[in-house]
Amino acid sequence: MTIRTEELLLNVGPQHPSTHGVFRIVVKIDGEVIKEATPVMGYLHRGTEKLAENLNYTQIIPYTDRMDYVSAMTNNYVLVSAVEKLMQLEIPERAEYLRVIVMELQRIASHLVWWGTYLLDVGAMSPFLYAFRDREIIIDLFNEICGARLTYFYMRVGGVKWDAPDGWIEKVRDFIPHMRERLKVYDDLVSGNEIFLSRIKGVGRYDAQTAIDYGLSGANLRCTGVARDLRKDAPYSIYDRFEFDIPTRSEGDCHARYLVRVEEIKESLRILEQAVEQFPEGPVMAKIPRVLRPPEGEVYSRVESPRGEIGCYIVSRGKDSPYRLKFRRPSFVNLQILPKILVGESITNLVTILGATDIVVGEVDA
Amino acid sequence: MKGLVKGLGVTFRNMMKKNITYKYPDEPIQMPNRFRGVQHFEPEKCIVCNQCARICPTDCISLTGMKNPDPESKVKLVIDTFDLNFEICILCDLCTEVCPTEAIVMTNNFELSTYSRDDLFKDKEWLAANNTNVREENNVSLLKAKKGGAS
């Protein structure tokens, strides 16, 4: 009797605890080895770009909060900086410093979420809760300054909406050494753990040329040795005033991405220290007309979000709402590498690789 | 092996610490003053300028005005109906930012859950009665005018 083996078509479905949202991957597996993987997205598409054609620039900002809901401040900033570039506005100093402080805190919060959920995917339950405990401190800081815990709507064209309340800067200053200590605890718990290391070392490897060809950005690119960070290569806001390094690794596997992101938290803490020291007095909002009408033209503005390069492209026809608004979302582009590196891996490694790519499905689908 | 043992030590030490859970709903949570919660509406202050309905990103405010029955006062229109659809309100506080008389302000209340969708359509009376925990700073430009200059 001849034995016939078939490939199994498995649906790592839209409802799955590890796909970080409603995201689907259709895999063809032979035993436990993946032969072909096709990501299917669009389950969270809400039509942000189309809705924006009927809204004021100020009214679009809450919609950007909800795109990449884990790092909402960077999304606010990319839209606001695009409009400011088009209108060629001068932003007051204090507003710039507040923006940088808030964006770096947001980077730490986003990396903490990534860390906790990545370890949950790999199997350890406790680091998730520790990470969220520390993120809670950051979220409380944001709650005090802008009144919301997740969808901040803090930046406006021309500055920020609220000034820091009394005592807020001191709380940020106290947070920095606290977070440094917590990073040591996380190292003890996870980074030396042999089971964890054997799970992620050597998994999902790709080289620098592949990463550049696919247009990856953020930690996915820096793990292969390409030292590219928009805060250094195309500095926006006042990042050229701060001293910080770009962490890079050369192995290109999941372990490298893990280490790069942990180092990024440390670098963000460095930037925060310098920003809190240099914090000036002054107004927080520039003089802007009551109705924002950018001149006709096109602009593309890009920002280093925790996931990579997020860009905003606006075509304006001189009216108070854009003619076309397009976001270049990093998670959407970073996903393209999945069909290539998943071939030949086992099913368990699918979750590890997807977690290390750090996608947020709200951003994949916009 | 050493990494594993260190990890076990961390969880053991954390077991000895006190837990950090908030005891909500047994104890109410105090939100900071700037928290954007459910709105509070004061019908006497409203001049029916329609700015809030125009600026709302999701079009959840609908209001109608009527001629002021009091011929002496300077205000031409008073508010007749004012409805907020909380199914789509995203609590972004743009309406409070543009209101020139601070008729609509935000409170720090966030408990909005109901058992039926009809209850989510709040009208003028409910919003006027929702006056606990009202936020102090609402309209930034009026705030600057009060404080006199840059903050």
Place this chain on the structure above:
Amino acid sequence: MGDLLVQPLSWGSFFTFVMMAVLFLLLILAMVTYAIYFERKILGYMQLRPGPNRTGKFGLLQTVADVLKLLIKEDTIPQKADRPLFRIAPMISFVPSFVVLATIPYSENLYFADLDIGVLYYVALSAISTIGIVLGGWSSNNKYALLGGARSAAQLISYAIPLVISAVSIVMLSGTMNLRGIVEGQAGWIWQWNFIPQIVAFVVFVIAAVAELNRAPFDLPEAESELVAGYMVEYSGFRYAFYMLAEYVYLIAMSALITTLFLGGWHAPAPFLSFIPGIIWFIIKFCCVVFFIIWLRGTMPRLRTDQLMSLGWKVLLPLSLANIFITAIIIEIIKAVNG
């Protein structure tokens, strides 16, 4: 209990046996309820949260509420599933884990059966629960369940072997397979308990036991974040409760076996403390083992299937085999020195 066993069977002793078995079953069910409760509480404390604390005072009735909820759920069986196998699979998983509890001596006078082949009986029966898992995975007619069942079968069979071989070195040291005899051979001080002379066997046995129980870090068959509950994915309601019950009873049985084989059973750590009854010492040691297994669950990430297999075959098996040889050599040397 011993004298009841050696008498010829009469109606009176038969009813005594049945009553004791039923009482013991109820006691084990109560223990499982509180084992689940303590697991959730301990995991909660490790994660800086309180665990269940609302149903009943301190959340003590939480498991009762959960079991009640599972009992009143609809009994769904997928349409293309293999019905007889689907129904039997949880039972095949549960029965061996309860039956092996009869062989374990809880104190000098409290035991149910005094089998001279206690260790062999235990190991043979615990291998039957593997079939329950494989059947559950197969009969669900679901790809995820099949993957989970296949992984689990491979894992359970691979780790049963180091388990047995490390138990063999204990049998060699004590000279008998009777569990009461093994415990009596550990009388005296704490350094005479078997875990110190046989430290390698102890470590190998504990790791293999955690793998046999399908618990973290070896819980790939029920990996919540990958295969969404693995072989149990189509089971709901009371059948799911049965699988959970089987898992926790097996946890209790395995911890009791570790206590018996390695930690001195009912003996006190020092002879002057033996005024405290043996059953209390047994319970204390047993609780320490259960705590350690729960502690492992809260800390460790999961091992991948191929790493699990290579750990079982390439590390644990050679270690336990080497342990047997070294034990045999040392026993011969001691025999030659003494007489």
